[in-house]
Amino acid sequence: MKLVLVCFFAFSNIFLLNSQSVYGNVEYKSKINGSFISEDVINKEKDKNLRNTLNFLNSSIKNNQNKFVFVLDFNRNVSVFSMNKILNVDNDTQLKYAIITNSGKDIFYQNIISRKKIKKKIMFGEEFNIVSNLDSLKWELTREEKKIGKYNCFKAITYLNKKTKIEAWYTTQIPFGFGPKGFGGLPGLIIELKENNIIYFANKITLKTNKIFEIEIPNTQNTISIEKYDSIGRSAKSRLKKM
Structure with a gap:
């Protein structure tokens, strides 16, 4: 198995060095598989106001999911992923x-040279550039495969935590290791990704030749670690509870 992977990555590197395709653009859409928050969780909630809030959140996502369009731009080394702006939101x-639930205000960057990924996020009116290691997630490459459009795809699995399972379908036919929401590091482009009950799927893929596309990555001097960001979030929630 290791020999196969080594041979594959060697082939991929040769492909990248010689391919004329130096810029790609993927349009993703999203859909809900069932409910964003399960009915069991909502029904077990004893607080009526919180129950109503959870039901409102479920209906919000269900009623608006088809309005969202996400775009992944990438070259050989870096990528940026974000939601297209929607007018008349206020x-x-x-x-x-x-x-907000779909991370629609966040921007995700990946850099396969530095092996870093950055999430630009607004919290409590302040902008954060949260940096983490691209290799921090350990993917399990399975033997499952399926055809998505014209691409032969393979399934990979990882976990953000004990409750959040990530399923990705990637294709080696497009050997750029990028995907939605900062997920990547696989032997090919992620065509479909499932996070909790939200599925992101490629609706349109464009590979352009003989074009140099530059992506501006946030200055690393203005970034914070994900551990520091989580600490800030916990402190803010603690202060809100005491108010």
Whole structure:
């Protein structure tokens, strides 16, 4: 198995060095598989107000999911992923909740040279550039495969934590290790990704030749670690509870 992977990566590197395709663009859409928050979780909640909030969140996502379009731009070394801007959001509370839940205000960067990924996020009116290691997630490459459009795809699995399982379908036909929401590091482009009950799927893939496409990565001097960011978030939540 190791020999196969070594041979594959060697072939991929040769492909990247000689291929004329130096820039790619993928349009992703998303859909809900069932409910974002399970009915069991909602029904077990004793607080009526919180139950109503969870139901409102579920309906917000369900009613607005088809409005979202995400774009992944990449060259050989870096990528950026974000949601296309939606107009007239301020007067639609459900839409605003759905955008936040889908990380619609966040921007995700990957750099396969430095092996870093950065998430640009706004929290409590302040901008954070959260940096983490691209190799921090350990993918399990399975033997499962399926055809998505014209691409032969393979399944990979990883876990963000004990409760969050990530399933990715990637294709070696496009040997660029990028994907939605900062997920990547696989032997090919992620065509479909499932995080909790939200599925992101490639709706349109464009590979362009003989074009240099530069992606500006946030300055690493203005970044914080994911551990520091989580600490700030916990402190902020603690202060809110005491108010």
